[in-house]
Amino acid sequence: MILRNFIVFEGIDGSGTSTQLTLLRKRQGTGRFLFTAEPSSAATGTFLRQMLRGDVPVSNETAAYLFAADRNEHVNGSLVTDGDRHLITGIREACAQGHTVVSDRYLFSSLAYQSIGCNPELPRRLNSAFPLPSLLFYFAIAPETALARIQGRGVQEIYEKQPFLERTVQEYRRAIGEFAGSGMKTIELDATRSIEETAAIIWKEIEARQAEPAPQPGTEC
Secondary structure (H helix, E strand, O other), X not given: OEEEEEEEEEOOOOOOHHHHHHHHHHOOOOOOEEEEEOOOOOHHHHHHHHHHOOOOOOOHHHHHHHHHHHHXXXXXXXXXXXXXOEEEEOXXXXXXXXXEEEEEOOHHHHHHHHHHHOOOXXXXXXXXXXXXXXXXXEEEOOHHHHHHHHHHHOOOOOOOOHHHHHHHHHHHHHHHXXXXXXXXXXXXXXXXXXXXXXXXXXXXXXXXXXXXOOOOOOOOO
């Protein structure tokens, strides 16, 4: 099922998704937009961020369950926001109220990252009931380029190693390919373009999507 007013940015660490989310938030014409990210800002997401820093070691299978649990709160929880149009939980409710929700990462991250450390059927099963966004931007970048950006930040998370990110790129493409024909539109971006060029492409696609006629009742939630 497709959430019409839901937009997702995806890509490996260092691909620039967070930068583009910040720029989009500042753009005129986004007054009804809400912005969010995964892991979420809920208590479940706070724990996941500790895990990603390596503070709380868990098995790969446990990580898959934890990401799915956080996503369930993120999507199906009550609508909660916290300043500057930041959505904490309640993606489905926000879209139903006419907001456009833009998320930095979603279930595609789980299908890519968690499929490497455990049986890929587990993250697929755990995420099978979540709605798809109407528009997905995939930020394509070479792992070595992404890592050079990450190292410039001075802090690395547990997944930010070149062999792992090389596998993640492969899993991303496999996962996104599985949804061909679903009704979700996927735009692949060259994440080595300038920040300004990328932002312009994203906004053009969002404007075009919003100008499309609403679907027939029952075809999208």
